[in-house]
Amino acid sequence: MNQPGSSLILTAPRKQLSEWGLRDGASVPLVCGRLQGTVSVKQSAKQEQTTTLRWPGGVLQLQIQGLSGQILYSKEEGFRIGPVIGIMTTGVRRDHKKPIGGRTSLLGDFVRASRELNVLCYVFNASDVNFVSGTVRGVTLSGPPGRETWTFARFPLPEAVYNRVPHRRAETLPDVKKCKEQFERMGVPLFNERFLNKNEMYRWLSDDRRSEAFIPATDRMRSPEALQRFIQTHKLIYLKPTGGSLGMGIYQVERDKQSYLVRYKREGQHVTTRFLTADALFQFVKRRSHPKSTYLMQQGIRLKEYGGRKTDFRVHLHKNGRGEWEAAGIGGKVAGAGSVTTHVHNGGKVVEGDRALRAWYGERAGQMRERMVDVSIRVADVIQGLLKGESGEFGLDVGLDQDDHVWVFETNAKPGRAIFRHPDLVEAGKRSARLVLEYAAYLVNFPLHRGGREDEPQRHYPHRSAR
Structure with a gap:
């Protein structure tokens, strides 16, 4: 961890100081992300109702009742502010409307989820990390929901990193490789380590008895x-x-x-x-x-058809706040006329997954959904062994043949989110984004609270034997 060169200052309303049992001017240990130091506590002006942390080189504003970070305090350990989660990528630019270009909406999903969960989360270029000072130039959302704006600031090094480097070529950039190596040396968990090569993925899955029956x-x-x-x-x-x-x-x-x-x-x-x-x-x-x-x-697999066109599914798996796999959403992908694949890019369309399953199986739709999720979890468990570090998310392309056998065609380590733009899957998309943050908090053992209460356990799909 990094020790700042001069004292940190934490300014808080008088009511908050009273709840903590601290006096104005108290000196208290503090950890914020990978930043560690001693903070001097100051009472804020009467009209100010936010708690602000200042350290050399930047200002970080944390709202106690807001959406930009949680403050834990104990007499024994002092302050812990966070969890501090960084989304590593490339192409961040100083643009307050589209700071990540065409990916602003995609990565914005995760930052908005962090505000809902009261998590401190920011997006950063691998090239903007300063391991010497322990700070990162990054961008996050601030302001009231619905009217939030992208704000650039310096942040403490993250406790956990969600890797959203956009393509294989970017993974070879010196700054990206340096960041990944340095975070590994520091013990900072980085999940979604890299893209998968199809050849190695199929060989790996075909050679494992847990998954071989589901791989063409x-x-x-x-x-x-x-x-x-x-x-x-x-x-x-x-x-x-x-x-x-x-x-x-x-x-x-x-x-x-x-x-x-x-x-x-x-x-x-x-x-x-x-x-x-x-x-x-x-x-x-x-x-x-x-x-x-x-x-x-x-x-080739003769897929079942929906509306007279071959159809497969995107099963979006996440590890949740207990480190267990669950399906955030399942989207059906219906091939376009004359298309070789079901990709939307090739003229396909997305339907809510359960709609296709109900059309095929009626009352057995839930059973078939569960079967697809079980197979997907089994494959995800196998793929984890191919990757270094943590795996928190996979997007699997799954199909059902005429005999109802489940097949897995692709496993994406950095899945897209196109299925969540469908009106019936918007809530699943929000759940998916929250799960990324919940899993990151789990990795660094930071209890998440909403409204002062620790989150209730989330429903998930447990491991069952695939049929």
């Missing part, structure tokens, strides 16, 4: 011969780039007696092409991909 057969597309052997075994397959996202670069291949029917997206249009040989198909995919790109071959 998958192998690398090394040669035309390998492609031909794979498609002879599986009449329907998908070719996927290992580093792809949003369904981009995916080909659906279906074999008939004479040829290979290939569906894919080209210049915004869904295209169907026929190839007579596996070699011609192999060369075609190679020509249209990046020279360093690696493709996987995956067994």
